[in-house]
Amino acid sequence: MGEGYLAILVFFVISTALGIGLLILNRLIAPKIPDPLEGYPYECGVPLYDKTSWTSIDQKYYLLGLLLVLFDLEAAFVFPWAVVFKYIAKINAAFIFTEMFLFLLILILGYVYAWKKGALKWQ
Amino acid sequence: MELLAVIIGIGIKSIIFIIGMFLLAAYLTLVERKFAGHVQQRPGPLHVGFHGLLQPIADALKVLTKEDIVPNFVDKYLFYLASLMAFVPAIMILAVIPFGEPITIFGYEVKPYISDVNVGLILALAFGSISIYGVIFAGWASNSKYPMIGGLRKAAVLIGYEVALGFALVGPIMLAGTFSLREIVEAQQGFFGAFIWYQPLAFVVFLFSILAETGRTPFDVQEAEAELVAGYNTEYSGMKFGLFPLAEWYIATFVLSAMAVILFFGGWNGPHIFGAVSPYIWFMLKLFLVFMFLLWVHWTLPRYRVDQITEIAWKVMLPLTFLNIFITAGIIIIKG
Numbered sequence: 064m065g066e067g068y069l070a071i072l073v074f075f076v077i078s079t080a081l082g083i084g085l086l087i088l089n090r091l092i093a094p095k096i097p098d099p100l101e102g103y104p105y106e107c108g109v110p111l112y113d114k115t116s117w118t119s120i121d122q123k124y125y126l127l128g129l130l131l132v133l134f135d136l137e138a139a140f141v142f143p144w145a146v147v148f149k150y151i152a153k154i155n156a157a158f159i160f161t162e163m164f165l166f167l168l169i170l171i172l173g174y175v176y177a178w179k180k181g182a183l184k185w186q
Numbered sequence: 187m188e189l190l191a192v193i194i195g196i197g198i199k200s201i202i203f204i205i206g207m208f209l210l211a212a213y214l215t216l217v218e219r220k221f222a223g224h225v226q227q228r229p230g231p232l233h234v235g236f237h238g239l240l241q242p243i244a245d246a247l248k249v250l251t252k253e254d255i256v257p258n259f260v261d262k263y264l265f266y267l268a269s270l271m272a273f274v275p276a277i278m279i280l281a282v283i284p285f286g287e288p289i290t291i292f293g294y295e296v297k298p299y300i301s302d303v304n305v306g307l308i309l310a311l312a313f314g315s316i317s318i319y320g321v322i323f324a325g326w327a328s329n330s331k332y333p334m335i336g337g338l339r340k341a342a343v344l345i346g347y348e349v350a351l352g353f354a355l356v357g358p359i360m361l362a363g364t365f366s367l368r369e370i371v372e373a374q375q376g377f378f379g380a381f382i383w384y385q386p387l388a389f390v391v392f393l394f395s396i397l398a399e400t401g402r403t404p405f406d407v408q409e410a411e412a413e414l415v416a417g418y419n420t421e422y423s424g425m426k427f428g429l430f431p432l433a434e435w436y437i438a439t440f441v442l443s444a445m446a447v448i449l450f451f452g453g454w455n456g457p458h459i460f461g462a463v464s465p466y467i468w469f470m471l472k473l474f475l476v477f478m479f480l481l482w483v484h485w486t487l488p489r490y491r492v493d494q495i496t497e498i499a500w501k502v503m504l505p506l507t508f509l510n511i512f513i514t515a516g517i518i519i520i521k522g
Binding site: 066067068069070071073074075077078079081082083085086088089090092093094095096101102103104105106114115116117120122123124127128130131134135138139141142145146147148149150152156160163164167171174178183184185 | 192193196197200201203204249250251252253254255256257258259266269270273274277278280281282300301302303308309326328329330331332334338341342345346348349352353356359360361363364365415420421424425426428429493496497500501504508511512515518519
């Protein structure tokens with residue numbers, strides 16, 4: 064088992080090294096011809112209105128982002144249940160079914176509440 | 187000493203896998219360009235080599251010899267990190283994808299996969315999600331309006347499909363009873379053993395998620411050419427730029443097609459009509475069918491608006507996955 068994770072680590076090191084190597088290779092063999100306007104951000108050829116784009120931007124999915132965190136966590140709880148479902152269903156089907164579907168029911172109630180409140184809409 | 191030998195062995199295998207993936211990805215660009223050309227009734231690449239066969243090599247050389255420009259106002263470290271963040275996790279999914287059963291050649295056991303950990307599916311999901319951050323970082327680090335909007339849009343798409351993808355995979359996991367991708371394939375014996383017959387809803391949601399994650403057309407809002415110039419990679423040039431399409435359009439699409447084959451089409455299971463190599467031939471055949479299907483979708487459909495994508499994901503796909511979990515649980519209990 065440990066060998067499996069070791070293999071992933073080795074693969075990670077090699078693929079990172081390859082990515083960095085490609086970037087360095089590009090820097091080494093590409094020509095460098097400086098141009099005064101080379102470092103200018105792309106803006107259709109007109110002077111920039113403001114130099115930075117790191118300003119406050121009105122993004123419209125703030126509530127969806129919060130819901131993503133919640134629901135992704137819930138998905139993480141559902142996964143272990145899904146793995147053992149087939150084995151425990153043979154022993155005690157009613158238990159494993161009600162156990163998780165109470166959990167999912169609460170989740171779905173929250174989902175319906177969010178929908179009714181309009182959190183799923185692009186605000 | 188033994189550990190060193192194991193590491194060197196794995197290292198050599200990893201290098202073979204990565205180089206193979208690179209060559210494959212290079213020629214997948216040619217496949218896509220030819221396909222796109224014929225969809226739009228033009229020949230596609232034609233002049234470099236016979237019918238453009240050397241075009242990928244010419245492209246790679248061109249990308250490598252382009253000047254490596256870093257614009258003045260960018261966050262320099264994040265700017266470089268972003269292209270690595272897109273590339274490395276995308277190719278990392280390859281580490282957990284099995285291409286077949288272990289075989290014995292000359293008394294030596296060869297495994298056609300890097301690693302078969304018992305959380306393979308979860309790792310694949312995690313790497314897939316991390317590679318999206320490369321796009322978002324690229325948008326932020328560029329410090330320019332168009333990439334910024336592209337990155338924010340990609341974040342919105344991520345928020346949309348991520349939850350649906352997680353819940354969609356619960357169905358196949360319930361049927362197989364394991365996270366190991368190799369054992370999921372083993373659970374699908376025979377033609378009617380493939381999970382596509384039991385999980386059509388999950389498959390639809392999974393296809394939606396692949397298209398959204400790899401940024402292909404119905405959901406390619408992050409680089410909508412007509413609105414955002416080139417989207418999140420407007421300020422990129424040279425190899426920094428080259429890694430983005432390589433990672434997103436080719437490596438990610440390829441390995442996620444492999445995931446779709448493993449989860450829904452029975453992996454390398456198939457009639458033994460090609461002799462000893464038939465598992466590999468079946469796997470590659472199915473994989474390329476899924477890949478070509480994705481290309482077909484890409485080059486025929488128009489694109490959704492970003493708010494439509496999140497609304498489809500949350501209001502259609504997510505209830506479908508809940509329904510799928512209920513149906514699957516019922517079927518497993520009834521069948522016993």
